[in-house]
Amino acid sequence: MTGKLAHRLHIHRGYSCHTRKNGGGSERFNQDELRLASKWTIDMPGADKIFGIHGTALALRSQRLNMLASNIANAGTPGYKARDLDFEKAMAMTDQGKSMSQIMATSSGYRTPLQPSMDGNTVELSTEQTLFAENAMQYRTTLSFLESRVNGIKRALKGE
Amino acid sequence: MSGPMNIFDISGRAMSANLTRLNTTASNLANARTVYSNEEDAFRSLKPVFQTAYDRAGVATVDVAEVVQSDMKPVKKHDPHNPLADEQGYVWEAGVDEAAELVDMLETARHYQNNVQVMQTAKSLILETIRMSK
Numbered sequence: 001m002t003g004k005l006a007h008r009l010h011i012h013r014g015y016s017c018h019t020r021k022n023g024g025g026s027e028r029f030n031q032d033e034l035r036l037a038s039k040w041t042i043d044m045p046g047a048d049k050i051f052g053i054h055g056t057a058l059a060l061r062s063q064r065l066n067m068l069a070s071n072i073a074n075a076g077t078p079g080y081k082a083r084d085l086d087f088e089k090a091m092a093m094t095d096q097g098k099s100m101s102q103i104m105a106t107s108s109g110y111r112t113p114l115q116p117s118m119d120g121n122t123v124e125l126s127t128e129q130t131l132f133a134e135n136a137m138q139y140r141t142t143l144s145f146l147e148s149r150v151n152g153i154k155r156a157l158k159g160e
Numbered sequence: 161m162s163g164p165m166n167i168f169d170i171s172g173r174a175m176s177a178n179l180t181r182l183n184t185t186a187s188n189l190a191n192a193r194t195v196y197s198n199e200e201d202a203f204r205s206l207k208p209v210f211q212t213a214y215d216r217a218g219v220a221t222v223d224v225a226e227v228v229q230s231d232m233k234p235v236k237k238h239d240p241h242n243p244l245a246d247e248q249g250y251v252w253e254a255g256v257d258e259a260a261e262l263v264d265m266l267e268t269a270r271h272y273q274n275n276v277q278v279m280q281t282a283k284s285l286i287l288e289t290i291r292m293s294k
Binding site: 136 | 165166167170171173174178181210211212216217218219220221222267268270271274275278281282285288289292293
């Protein structure tokens, strides 16, 4: 932790990774979001009779995995703000017939750092790694629910 | 890039950004303590500028926007027996903070490892999904 802090102090003094003055970042982000929102939609399997809630849960877990991977990827970028998905809120929204991109945009938020760093980066690797591992485990759990569902149907079809 | 950013784009691009950073650190350490006969020619440490590349909400990776030269001053030293010394007997040593470079190197290696780990986990999850109920 002290090493990291020392490094961030260095960043602030300008000896290490430099921050690019990027005024138009948030604006471009919104444009990209709009552009992708139109073509990136997944039919929510919320009302699916076979997979029940697990299909939706798996899709959301996969999205959260991407978000946490983005945070880990940007662990050394000055000024990057870590984001995360409120899984419970997102699950509650799936019944309302919204597209995946709408759900992602409204149920995600920014992480509050335990110990803010001087370069404006809010990624804390210990937090992100723990949540990433937790989410991967939950993905596997959902997958095993789906697997047993598929196996059950298979058995019923074969008439064993 | 075609289609939305996937987890391999996220971690892969972050890995290449970190590799660039590791390369600049290696260059800086290789050129540390080299001497020059004037201040202008002296080597100054190179630093990558990391910039976040956003995709959709909450999904982003990192790229190296550019590699810049730091404003660190070369160290002036009196060494009249050095063949590179000027008329007054001065040489300039490269503007590299070796301790900071070593800290940078360790941090970069850690970040690289984390991204590899993310990729491995994602790969195993995807393969498990493909092999579901086989």
